[in-house]
Amino acid sequence: MPINHQILLDNRPTGEASTSNFKLVKNELPELKANQVLVRHDFLSLDPYMRGRMNDSKSYAVPQALGQVMGGGTVGQVLDSRSDKFHPGDKVVGMGGWQEYSIVDATQVGALRKVDTTHVALSHYLGAVGMPGVTAWYGLVKIIDPKAGQTLLVSAATGAVGSAFAALSKARGCRTVGIAGGPEKCAYAVNELGFDACVDYKLYQDAASLSAAIKLACPDGVDGYYENVGSMVLNAVMPCLNAFASIALCGMIAGYDGKPVPMSNPSLMLLSRLKIQGFIVSEHMDIWPEALAELGQLVATGKLKPRETVAMGLASAPEAFLGLLKGKNFGKQLVKLG
Amino acid sequence: MPINHQILLDNRPTGEASTSNFKLVKNELPELKANQVLVRHDFLSLDPYMRGRMNDSKSYAVPQALGQVMGGGTVGQVLDSRSDKFHPGDKVVGMGGWQEYSIVDATQVGALRKVDTTHVALSHYLGAVGMPGVTAWYGLVKIIDPKAGQTLLVSAATGAVGSAFAALSKARGCRTVGIAGGPEKCAYAVNELGFDACVDYKLYQDAASLSAAIKLACPDGVDGYYENVGSMVLNAVMPCLNAFASIALCGMIAGYDGKPVPMSNPSLMLLSRLKIQGFIVSEHMDIWPEALAELGQLVATGKLKPRETVAMGLASAPEAFLGLLKGKNFGKQLVKLG
Structure with missing residues (x-):
């Protein structure tokens, strides 16, 4: 199995967040079990809400656990699958976090969603159509x-x-x-x-x-x-x-x-x-289908032309995230992997 | 016609309001014209919103005009009437302002409202049932x-x-x-x-x-x-x-x-x-009937026992109003006249 690079939350910021709050590690991926799907991430999403999760205090987001992979949205493709629902080559959106690969339990509702990239670029499923x-x-x-x-x-x-x-x-x-x-x-x-x-x-x-x-x-x-x-x-x-x-x-x-x-x-x-x-x-999952339908239509017809700022490689994620908090990005902040 | 004592807004406060912002004057009441009703006020209502009206700045309440009688809710009884809708002795609620008497145009919708004091004391129509x-x-x-x-x-x-x-x-x-x-x-x-x-x-x-x-x-x-x-x-x-x-x-x-x-x-x-x-x-007059019905019922059945602080005589209104702004009142702040 391939080696998976990951970024963990190593310690919590006091005041301003910094790159020293994060830690880059690598692990060999385990073999897939029944119903599991192996996804290779093409893009990670960086979003402001992640800053709130770095704190242990009351926040709308559950705190990010220390020593665990930073959570976050991802798009990529299925490399291997032991589920009938997903097949190698499928383009998928998930919450794979700050790492190169994720292993997802396909029986978990909503954990992984197939998307159509005919009219909407894959990365936009983390932004305008996400x-x-x-x-x-x-x-x-x-x-x-x-x-x-x-x-x-x-x-x-x-x-x-x-x-x-x-x-x-x-x-x-x-x-x-x-x-x-x-x-x-x-x-x-x-x-x-x-x-x-x-x-x-x-x-x-x-x-x-x-x-x-x-x-x-x-x-x-x-x-x-x-x-x-x-x-x-x-x-x-x-x-x-x-x-x-x-x-x-x-x-x-x-x-x-x-x-x-x-x-x-x-x-x-x-x-x-x-x-x-x-x-x-x-907290309002009921409105997602209606919203995504309208947003997909706006992007597909060119009425919404989302701009992206793309940082290259997993190791660039912490710096890019801190830049996002200061408004250094221009449009949706992504990290491109591989 | 009787002499009417009135309190005018004489000048606007800069910072904290004071009694010097107000001025007590007296005038003889004019003769009633067609459709007019003469009301003698038993109680004036003092309410926090009046402080906002004393300013000339943006406020939810229209500014109180300088040199005019301070506006405000009143309860009293009809002394004389040239309208078929009201008769001497009627107990009424209106917006008579800080004065002993008011002359009301009975054709103006909602300007004067007859109330029943069988189960609810007249003054409560300025408070719990007002x-x-x-x-x-x-x-x-x-x-x-x-x-x-x-x-x-x-x-x-x-x-x-x-x-x-x-x-x-x-x-x-x-x-x-x-x-x-x-x-x-x-x-x-x-x-x-x-x-x-x-x-x-x-x-x-x-x-x-x-x-x-x-x-x-x-x-x-x-x-x-x-x-x-x-x-x-x-x-x-x-x-x-x-x-x-x-x-x-x-x-x-x-x-x-x-x-x-x-x-x-x-x-x-x-x-x-x-x-x-x-x-x-x-700004939500449509809900008043439903609300007043419930509130009247609560007072009439003793489930709501509103307390009042009553200042005596028109001249006491400014001091009582300033006390209200500092929380010196205990329950509804009223001024009793006559």
Whole structure:
């Protein structure tokens, strides 16, 4: 059997995460047992939620066990199978984690899913037509629930979630505005992702000046805000929200790595009669088929052109993950193996 | 026609409100015109929302105009009428404001409402069976939407809203816990208002120690929180909330008078997948009949025994109102006239 390189969580960060929290090891893969499937990973997914799992504290994600392979989404192909359900060559999505191969019990419902790469590239099943895309769909459709003509705003606009959000929002006839870091991301948001406008938060030193820029980009105010970031960006957005606006709270990446950043004026939640709702898409599995169908269609027809940042080789995963937490990626962050 | 004493908003507060913001004047009442009704006020209602109206800034309430009679709920009786709909002696609820008499146009829908004082004292139509009671009902039924056996928590527990909340919550089979200031209020909450427990926030210096006390009083965590206060209390409650808990955001009285108090750890909204919703009951008039029917029944059958703090005479209104903002009242704050 082949040698499998793996990255384990070796120790938990205190404050900012670093590469020393991880450890690269190798093991020979065991022989397959009945109903097991051997998958070779082509891509690993890196996602902000993983930072929460590195802590032992209360978090929406179960803590990642120390000394175990870092969990995470993977796409790849079946090399060998002792299950009738999967055959060598099948393209599959799973939760194989930060390693080159995984052995999956095919009797476990949902552990491995065959996908069709005719119209959608395999890697997109980790992004636009995977968990991040469904995450965008849930917050938009089930929390913001917009009407055509409304103005919707999303932070981390060029990320895997933000770019899917834009396509879904435009499909519903909404003016769609992004917040992203740097001129290159903002230009891409408008030119390639279909945003009507994009605000570069890096141009602003404080929440008040960022808020003024958002108001300029949203002359009719903001009816729905999809939050991936938190921190100063949330504080800047809140005064721009119209009465009865909704906030779909998907991520607060700015607070993941270190101290929480306060919400400066919570009374706006009352004054503007806001609805704010936090969610985790894995707790709403019932909506995945509907969401994936729409997202797959948007990608296949070119209405959603997801961008990817690809780190090469398993050993690059920790560095790429830390970059993701700082917004160094541009689009979906992946690690390509093999 | 009689002389009418009135209290006007003379100037707007900068920071803390004071009695110098108000001005007492007197005027002779004009003769009634067609369809007008003359009402003599027995009680004025003092409510926290009035503080927001004293500002000129963005607020959920339209700013109170300078030089005009302070707006507010009133109960009283009809003295004279040029409308077929009202007759001398009728007990009525209206929005007469801080003055001894009001002249109401009876053709204006909802401006004046006859009430039955057989089983419910007239003053309660400003509290438990009026706007504060309906406010409690809306947050409980439409936002928290609890299940029997859940634990619900309310701040300003002995106030007009909090005491109605307790009766409504107990009627739905929920463990009901209050937060109030001082041993007398806490004892009253448990002994007279039906709370299962009440935490005295004045015993705690910071959010962390108050949070520990709330956890002791809510061993199964908190499934729904009804917020009247904001500030340190909100920060103390947030870590006690169970996954998928709701916050009905009715008031943030602690922030009304001065600087906003930040929410210290907004990422808990995401980690606990909270739903937070701000509301104003006057924007949901459709639910008033159902709510008032239940509240009237609870008061008439003695299941809700609302307590009142009554200031005597119109001139006492400003001082009593400022006391309300500091929690000096015990139950519904009223001003008795005549």
